[in-house]
Amino acid sequence: MSFYEVQNLHFSYNEKVILKGIDVCIKEGSIVSLLGANGTGKSTLMKLFLGLLHPSSGEVILKGKALQHYSIKERASHISYVPQSTHVAFAFCALDIVLMGRIAFESWFKRASEADVILARSAMERLGILHLEKRTFQTLSGGEKQLVLIARSLAQGAKILVMDEPVSGLDYGNQLRLLETIITLSKEGYTFLKSTHFPEHALMLGGYTYALKDGYVLAHGDTTTILTEQLINELYNTNVMLKQTLCGYPVCIPAFVNTK
Amino acid sequence: MKNSFLFGLIVVSLGASMLISLALGRYEIELGTLWQLLVWKVLNLGSAPHDVTLLSNIVFNIRLPRILAVVLVGAALSVSGGAFQAMFVNPLVSPGILGVLAGASFGAALGIMISNSWLGVQFFAFLFGFIAVLAALGIAKIYGRSGAQTILLVLGGVISSSLFSALLSVVKFVADPYNKLPTIVYWLMGSFSAVDMKTLASVALPLFISTIILSLMGKYLNILSLGDDDAKALGVRVTWVRNSAILLATLLSTLTVVVAGMIGWVGLIIPHIARFLVGADNRILLPMCALLGATFLVIVDTLCRTSMSIEIPIGIATSLIGIPIFVFALRNAKKGFV
Numbered sequence: 001m002s003f004y005e006v007q008n009l010h011f012s013y014n015e016k017v018i019l020k021g022i023d024v025c026i027k028e029g030s031i032v033s034l035l036g037a038n039g040t041g042k043s044t045l046m047k048l049f050l051g052l053l054h055p056s057s058g059e060v061i062l063k064g065k066a067l068q069h070y071s072i073k074e075r076a077s078h079i080s081y082v083p084q085s086t087h088v089a090f091a092f093c094a095l096d097i098v099l100m101g102r103i104a105f106e107s108w109f110k111r112a113s114e115a116d117v118i119l120a121r122s123a124m125e126r127l128g129i130l131h132l133e134k135r136t137f138q139t140l141s142g143g144e145k146q147l148v149l150i151a152r153s154l155a156q157g158a159k160i161l162v163m164d165e166p167v168s169g170l171d172y173g174n175q176l177r178l179l180e181t182i183i184t185l186s187k188e189g190y191t192f193l194k195s196t197h198f199p200e201h202a203l204m205l206g207g208y209t210y211a212l213k214d215g216y217v218l219a220h221g222d223t224t225t226i227l228t229e230q231l232i233n234e235l236y237n238t239n240v241m242l243k244q245t246l247c248g249y250p251v252c253i254p255a256f257v258n259t260k
Numbered sequence: 261m262k263n264s265f266l267f268g269l270i271v272v273s274l275g276a277s278m279l280i281s282l283a284l285g286r287y288e289i290e291l292g293t294l295w296q297l298l299v300w301k302v303l304n305l306g307s308a309p310h311d312v313t314l315l316s317n318i319v320f321n322i323r324l325p326r327i328l329a330v331v332l333v334g335a336a337l338s339v340s341g342g343a344f345q346a347m348f349v350n351p352l353v354s355p356g357i358l359g360v361l362a363g364a365s366f367g368a369a370l371g372i373m374i375s376n377s378w379l380g381v382q383f384f385a386f387l388f389g390f391i392a393v394l395a396a397l398g399i400a401k402i403y404g405r406s407g408a409q410t411i412l413l414v415l416g417g418v419i420s421s422s423l424f425s426a427l428l429s430v431v432k433f434v435a436d437p438y439n440k441l442p443t444i445v446y447w448l449m450g451s452f453s454a455v456d457m458k459t460l461a462s463v464a465l466p467l468f469i470s471t472i473i474l475s476l477m478g479k480y481l482n483i484l485s486l487g488d489d490d491a492k493a494l495g496v497r498v499t500w501v502r503n504s505a506i507l508l509a510t511l512l513s514t515l516t517v518v519v520a521g522m523i524g525w526v527g528l529i530i531p532h533i534a535r536f537l538v539g540a541d542n543r544i545l546l547p548m549c550a551l552l553g554a555t556f557l558v559i560v561d562t563l564c565r566t567s568m569s570i571e572i573p574i575g576i577a578t579s580l581i582g583i584p585i586f587v588f589a590l591r592n593a594k595k596g597f598v
Contacts (some may be wrong), residue, residue, distance in 0.1 A: 052489050076495025089349040089485050090540035096482075103483055104495025156494065 002061060003028040004049070004160060004191065009058035011044055018044050020215040022058075026160075026193060031186050031207030033223065034195040037236055040212045042195040046162050049193060050081050076104040080153035082146070082163040088137050094148045095133040098124055101156035116155075123154035127181065143174030150181065161185075163194035167201060179204055199232050200252055211235055224250075263538055267551070274555040278331065281562040282323050289315065325460040326452050330561045331554040332467040333452075333516045334526060338553025339474050339546055340509035341527025342534065346481040346542050347505055348410050351535075355513045355527035358413065358506065359420030363392020364517035366424040369431040369444045378454070381447075382518045388424070389514030393506065396420040409488060409502075450521040450575030452561055463515050470515075474508045475550050478542030481505065485542075522575050525582030526553055532589040 004026040011019040018041045026032050034042045047053045049060055051067045060067040062078060070078070080101070088097070101123075102116040112120075124130045129147045132140060140148065146166060153161050166182075167175040179201060182192055186207075196202055202209050202223050209223040211231060218235065219226050229242040232252065239255040283289045289297075296309045297319060309315060340355040348357065356362065367388025371381035399416035400409070435441045480501045483491045491498045516523060530553040531545070537552075538544045557574075560581060564572040 047489070050489075050493055052492055072492070072497055073495045076493065079493070081490065081493030083487075083490055087487060090346075090482070090542075092482070092541065096541070100483055100486070100494060103479065106479075152494075162493075 002064070004060075004062050004193075006045075006048065006055075006060050007058055009045075009048065009060070010056045011041070011048060011053065012056050013044070018215055019048075019055075022212075022215075022217055024049075024210055024217070024220075026191060027208075029186060029189050029191055031182060031192040031205050032194070033202035033205060033207065033209045034193070034212060035199060035202060035209060035227075035235060036195075036212035036218075041215055042212060043164055045212070046164055046193060046195060050079060050162050051075055052081075073104045077157055079160045079162060080156045080158035082149050082153055082161055082166060084164045084166075084168055085142075085145070091136050091138065093133065094129070094135050094137055094140065094144075095120060095124070097137050097148055098133075098151045098155050101152040101154075104156075119157075120151070120155045123151040124148075126154065127151050141174070142169045143171070143178065146170065146174075146178055147181070150185075154185075159189065160191045160193070163192065165195050165197060168197070175201075199227055203227060203250060263544055266537055267548070270548070270551045270555060274331070274551060274558070277555055277558045277562070278327055281327050281330075281558055282319055284562055284566045285318070285323060287318055289318070294319065321457065325457045326455045326561075327558060328464065329455045329460050329519050330452055330557050332464060332471070333520055333523065334530075334553040334555070334557025335471050335550040336467050336512040336516050336553075337523060337527040337557075338530035338534070338549040339471050340512040342531035342542070342546050342549040343474050343477070343481060343505050343509050344527075345531050346478075346545075347484060347502060348414065349485050351532065352528075353414075354525075355509060356421065356524075358396040358417040358510065359392035359424060360389045360510050360513040361517065361522060361524075362421040362424035362428070363395075364389035364514045365448055365522055366392075366428040366431065368447055368517060368521065369428055369435070372443050372447065373431055373435050373440050382459075385518050386514050389517060390510060392420045392424050393510045395423070397506070446573065447521045448575070449573030450523040450578075451571065451573050452520050453565075453571055455519060459519060463519055466511065467515050467519075470508045470512050471550055474505065474512065475546040477501070477505055477508075478544070478546045481542040481546075520574065523557075523578055524575055525578045525586070526557060529582045529585045529589065530556060533585070536589070 002025055006022060006024050009019055009022040010017070022045060024032070024045070034045065036042050044053065048055055051060065054068070062070065067075065098120040099112050099116060102112060102120065106112060106116065121130060121133065124133060127147045127150060129144060129151060132144060132148065137145065137148065150161070167178055170178060182194070182205060186192055206223055208221070209226060210220045211218045211226070213235060219231055227242070229240065232238065232240055232242065240252045241255065242250045243253055244250050279291070279294065283291055283294045293309050293315070296306060297312070297315050299306050300308050301316065301320070337355055344353045344355060344357050345351050364385045367384035367386070368381050370388070371384030375381060375384070396413065396416035396419070399419055400412040403412050432441060432444060435444055480496060483494060483496050484498065484501060488498050531549050534545055534548040534552050538548050560577050561574055564574050564577050
């Protein structure tokens with residue numbers, strides 16, 4: 001039985017066709033990267049996977065059952081969303097934000113229970129950000145904010161994390177630390193579906209890659225196998241070389257870089 | 261700790277201002293005598309004060325219903341203002357944002373023109389308050405299936421407000437200028453002078469319950485402020501929460517018009533002051549709005565009926581007091597409204 005997949009998925013937004021028959025199959029515990037130029041429908045596809053949008057035809061299937069047959073609460077217990085940037089208008093502390101992951105499982109009008117607070121704090125501890133619990137969310141750095149949002153997903157109890165360009169806006173060090181966090185969590189059994197603008201990041205994470213172009217899946221397969229020079233250049237209309245390094249890990253080198 | 265202290269302080273101020281308001285008026289009652297009367301009447305202790313029939317009549321039949329109505333209306337306007345500000349993630353939003361006040365004013369004016377009973381006026385105010393909000397929601401629905409819901413709602417509210425303001429002008433224009441027009445004008449200035457036990461009894465329960473429920477929705481309003489996608493992915497029924505909050509806030513606002521006509525600015529400035537005191541977490545903010553709004557309006561209403569030989573319409577007083585406070589609150593705008 002498939003874990004999490006879409007078959008022959010179509011989606012249009014106000015007459016504009018965005019996805020034209022997409023098949024994606026995600027295995028439990030895997031890291032799936034979505035690559036593609038701006039406007040190819042990566043975000044749309046993820047929103048369909050999250051159930052935030054409804055396909056024009058085809059359906060999202062989670063553990064053998066169509067996503068729309070899950071209640072919103074059941075869905076939240078399986079799938080969580082780590083947005084690119086959360087605009088928080090009010091002054092909440094980091095722990096409050098993480099506790100929001102428990103909202104679907106709390107009863108109406110009641111304050112968060114002791115058990116929920118313990119769950120939220122242990123999620124923060126796992127990501128090494130427990131010391132930030134009292135800090136106001138807006139005052140955190142981009143990397144810390146992302147970790148707080150991931151902690152929120154862990155507190156939510158969902159084993160599938162859908163991440164929209166998780167590294168955008170982070171500095172180099174925070175990008176690498178975030179990718180490392182993804183790998184660690186995936187080893188613990190978490191499943192990741194994430195979009196990225198950087199083929200290098202897909203390569204660092206390994207796993208599986210779907211390359212989208214013009215509403216179709218252009219190529220898919222093991223990241224290290226399918227991410228070829230040719231594919232990258234076709235996806236992004238670039239001219240880069242993919243060089244193998246001594247340790248077997250390829251790097252992208254743009255043609256304008258003098259490599260002599 | 262700090263919050264518990266603040267809540268305690270506001271509760272005490274509310275009680276004190278209600279007591280003082282009971283004592284003040286054309287017939288002034290000394291606080292000692294008032295206390296003696298309350299203890300005797302409510303707890304059946306001590307002895308009856310002099311002129312007990314007169315005093316009971318003034319305190320329990322005339323002043324108490326009015327003060328209770330003021331408390332409920334002050335709390336209702338402030339909580340619905342605070343809830344709307346949270347929903348639209350915008351601190352400049354007031355309870356009138358979706359057209360409810362314009363609709364209810366038009367309804368009241370229409371009621372004054374075509375019906376002779378007070379009940380009719382209240383019914384029309386209530387009816388058109390809801391119609392105006394439904395019109396705003398309908399307009400938002402025409403344009404948006406998804407996406408920028410809040411901006412479409414604001415747009416719908418602006419259109420609906422303008423429409424009902426225009427209709428109000430039409431009613432004023434055609435109303436009998438000797439008989440009906442002055443009544444309409446006075447109504448629109450807002451006043452609690454017409455409140456009696458009967459009015460209070462019919463609106464107290466819905467006002468009280470809706471205020472409590474809306475105050476307790478803070479947790480969900482917090483989540484709504486993250487944006488719709490985020491909230492949905494967290495397992496919150498966004499549309500359901502938003503519509504219930506709008507429904508409750510609309511019910512509260514129309515009922516305030518039914519009780520006391522148009523009272524501006526309270527729903528805008530009280531949430532600002534409350535946010536200044538306890539921060540922006542709606543779980544704490546909304547109950548604070550309710551208490552602060554009730555206290556504020558009791559004080560203003562007492563000033564309105566005691567400071568001059570004639571009663572000042574409360575809508576005028578809240579505007580005159582509210583505007584300088586708002587100018588002061590805007591100084592905080594630079595800091596991002598906390």
